[in-house]
Amino acid sequence: MNLSKIIALVKASSKNSLYLVVLFILAESAVFFTSLYLLKKLVDIVAHVQQHSEQSYRQILIYVIAAGVAGVVYLMIRSYSAYLVEAQAARVAEYVNEQIHTRAVNLDLSFYESPSYYDTLKRAMDSGAERPSLIITTLIELLKNAASLAAVGAVLILINWMLLPLLALFILPTLFVRLHYSKKLNDWRIAQTPLERKSAYYSTLITTDTAAKEIRAYDLGNYLKNQFVAIRKTLMKEKLAINLKRTRLESFTTAMSNIGVFVCIGFIALKTVSGETSAGDITLFLVAFPQSFTILQNIAAGISLLFQNSIYVNSIFELLELKDRLSEPREQPAPLPQQGKELVLENVSFTYPHAAVPTLKNINLSIPSGRIIAIAGLNGAGKSTLIKLLCRLYDPGSGKVLLNGTDIRNYDAHEFRKMIGVVFQDFNRYSFTAAENIYLGNIQAPFDERRAKEAAEKSGAATFINSFPKQYDTVMGRLFEDGQEVSIGQWQKLALARCFYSDAQFLILDEATSALDAASESGLFDTLREKLDNRTAIVISHRHSSLKHADYIYFLDGGTIVEQGTDQELMALQGAYAKLFTEKDLSTPQ
Known part of the structure; x- marks a missing residue:
C-alpha cells in the first residue's frame, strides 16, 4: 500500500485541511473516552451510595450533568467532523480528476497509439477519483476506531487484560481472508483489462452515434450486442467464482469470531461467579464488550477496505508516473527564429514503437518559407507519419528535422508546435460554437472576431455560418441542445478556418479537401497562395x-x-507519380 504517496496526494489537494480533520477526530475520540469514564464513575457511585446522603446526591448530579455535557459536545464534534471528512473527500476527488486529465493532456502521442496505455488509462479511470478520498476517509475512520478501541479497550483491560487479545485473535482470520481475496481480485482485474476495454468498445458502438448509420444499414445491432453480452458474462462468471471462494472462507472465519465472543462472555461470567469483578465492572463490561467487538470488526473491515482501495489507487499512480518519450532540451531551449523559416529533413528514418519494419527510410526534403510544398503517395506510403514528425509528435529514430538549421529537439516542444498549423485527415469535430471552433486555432491570444471571420472567408466556412440565425454563436453538431447539424464538408471548412486563424508559419493540409465538393476544392486551391499570407503550405x-x-x-x-520535382517535371518522367494520375480509375476525384 502506497500510503505515503496517497497522503502526499491528499495534502497536495487540500493543504492544511487534513490536519484540521485529524484534530477533530482526536477531539471526538477524547470526548468519547471522557463520557465513558464519567459513566463508569457514575455507576460506581450509584453502586456504593448511601441512602439519603446529600453528598451522594450532589456527586450523582455532578456526574450526570458532566456526562450529559460530554455527550452533547461529542455529538456536535462528531457532526462537524463528518462534514470536514466529506469536504476533504470532495477536494481530493476533484484534485485526482485534475491530475489524471493533466497527465492525459501532456502525454506524447505515442501513448495514444499503444494498447497498453489504454489499459493503464482504463484501470486509472476505473479506480475512480473517489478512491483516494475513500482511503483517507477509511484512514480517518480507522483512527477514530483505534482511539475508541483505546478508550473502550482500556476499560476491558481494567476488568481483565485477556478480554481484548481474545477478541482480536478471533477476528484476525477474517481480516486475512479479505486481504488475500482483495489482492486476488485486483490481479484478475489487471489481467482482464483488455477484455473490459473490448466490452466498453462494443458498448460505445451500440450506444453512440459513432457507427449508428452503419449498424442500422447492415443490421449489426444484435451481432454487436451479443458480442458485448458474451464478454460481460465471461467476466461476471470469473469474478463471481472468486467471490464465492472468498465467501466460503469468510463465513467460516466469521463463525469462529462469533464463537470467540461467547468464549469471552463465558470467561467473564466465571470471573463474576468467583467474585473477582465488581458490580460497576459487570455493568461496564455489558456496555464496553459489545462496543469493543463492533469496533474490532470495524477496524478489520477498515483495514481490508484500505488495502483494497490502495491497490486500486496504484493504477492512478501508474498513470501519473508515465514518462514522456519526447526529450526536452537539457539546457536553455533555443529561441525560435522570427523570419526566413525553413524546415529540412536530413536522412530521417522512423519506426513506430513495437513495430519491426521502418515506416520512413532516409527521407531528405526541404520546405522553404513562403512556398507550397506537396507530399504525394498512395495509402500507407508514410505521408501521415511524416506529418507527425514535422509537428514533433514523434522524434525520428535517426536523422534530424531542422528549423533554420537547428534540430527541432533543441526548441521547447510546445513553442515549436505553435509554428505548425495542421488540418489532419481525421480532423476532430468540436461541439462548440462556430466562433470557438475557429478560435481553437490560437487560444493563446484573446479572441479576435474580425480575424475569425477572415479565416472563415478563406476556408469557405463563412457562407454556411452566416446562414444560421445565431451565425458565429451557433453550436455546431447535434450533441447538445440548440446545436446545428452540418455536413462533413462544412466541418472540414471549419477545420481549415481554424488552421488559417492560427499564427503558424507552416500550414499542413492533410487531405484537407477530401470532404469538399469539386467547386469548393478548386476555389480553395486556386487562391491558396493568396490565402496563405506569405506563410508556407505543406x-x-x-x-x-x-x-x-x-x-x-x-x-x-x-x-x-x-x-521529386514540379508537377510538369513529374508528369514528364512517366514514373510512379504520372502513373497515379494517368490511370483513369485513380485520376477521378473521389
Missing part, C-alpha cells in the same frame, strides 16, 4: 487537382522518396 494529397498547385512535390512509396 499539402498532403493523392488528388492531382490539389497537387498541381504546388511549387514542388515529393512522391513517397514504401516509406522513401522515389520522385
Whole structure:
C-alpha cells in the first residue's frame, strides 16, 4: 500500500485541511473516552451510595450533568467532523480528476497509439477519483476506531487484560481472508483489462452515434450486442467464482469470531461467579464488550477496505508516473527564429514503437518559407507519419528535422508546435460554437472576431455560418441542445478556418479537401497562395487537382522518396507519380 504517496496526494489537494480533520477526530475520540469514564464513575457511585446522603446526591448530579455535557459536545464534534471528512473527500476527488486529465493532456502521442496505455488509462479511470478520498476517509475512520478501541479497550483491560487479545485473535482470520481475496481480485482485474476495454468498445458502438448509420444499414445491432453480452458474462462468471471462494472462507472465519465472543462472555461470567469483578465492572463490561467487538470488526473491515482501495489507487499512480518519450532540451531551449523559416529533413528514418519494419527510410526534403510544398503517395506510403514528425509528435529514430538549421529537439516542444498549423485527415469535430471552433486555432491570444471571420472567408466556412440565425454563436453538431447539424464538408471548412486563424508559419493540409465538393476544392486551391499570407503550405494529397498547385512535390512509396520535382517535371518522367494520375480509375476525384 502506497500510503505515503496517497497522503502526499491528499495534502497536495487540500493543504492544511487534513490536519484540521485529524484534530477533530482526536477531539471526538477524547470526548468519547471522557463520557465513558464519567459513566463508569457514575455507576460506581450509584453502586456504593448511601441512602439519603446529600453528598451522594450532589456527586450523582455532578456526574450526570458532566456526562450529559460530554455527550452533547461529542455529538456536535462528531457532526462537524463528518462534514470536514466529506469536504476533504470532495477536494481530493476533484484534485485526482485534475491530475489524471493533466497527465492525459501532456502525454506524447505515442501513448495514444499503444494498447497498453489504454489499459493503464482504463484501470486509472476505473479506480475512480473517489478512491483516494475513500482511503483517507477509511484512514480517518480507522483512527477514530483505534482511539475508541483505546478508550473502550482500556476499560476491558481494567476488568481483565485477556478480554481484548481474545477478541482480536478471533477476528484476525477474517481480516486475512479479505486481504488475500482483495489482492486476488485486483490481479484478475489487471489481467482482464483488455477484455473490459473490448466490452466498453462494443458498448460505445451500440450506444453512440459513432457507427449508428452503419449498424442500422447492415443490421449489426444484435451481432454487436451479443458480442458485448458474451464478454460481460465471461467476466461476471470469473469474478463471481472468486467471490464465492472468498465467501466460503469468510463465513467460516466469521463463525469462529462469533464463537470467540461467547468464549469471552463465558470467561467473564466465571470471573463474576468467583467474585473477582465488581458490580460497576459487570455493568461496564455489558456496555464496553459489545462496543469493543463492533469496533474490532470495524477496524478489520477498515483495514481490508484500505488495502483494497490502495491497490486500486496504484493504477492512478501508474498513470501519473508515465514518462514522456519526447526529450526536452537539457539546457536553455533555443529561441525560435522570427523570419526566413525553413524546415529540412536530413536522412530521417522512423519506426513506430513495437513495430519491426521502418515506416520512413532516409527521407531528405526541404520546405522553404513562403512556398507550397506537396507530399504525394498512395495509402500507407508514410505521408501521415511524416506529418507527425514535422509537428514533433514523434522524434525520428535517426536523422534530424531542422528549423533554420537547428534540430527541432533543441526548441521547447510546445513553442515549436505553435509554428505548425495542421488540418489532419481525421480532423476532430468540436461541439462548440462556430466562433470557438475557429478560435481553437490560437487560444493563446484573446479572441479576435474580425480575424475569425477572415479565416472563415478563406476556408469557405463563412457562407454556411452566416446562414444560421445565431451565425458565429451557433453550436455546431447535434450533441447538445440548440446545436446545428452540418455536413462533413462544412466541418472540414471549419477545420481549415481554424488552421488559417492560427499564427503558424507552416500550414499542413492533410487531405484537407477530401470532404469538399469539386467547386469548393478548386476555389480553395486556386487562391491558396493568396490565402496563405506569405506563410508556407505543406499539402498532403493523392488528388492531382490539389497537387498541381504546388511549387514542388515529393512522391513517397514504401516509406522513401522515389520522385521529386514540379508537377510538369513529374508528369514528364512517366514514373510512379504520372502513373497515379494517368490511370483513369485513380485520376477521378473521389
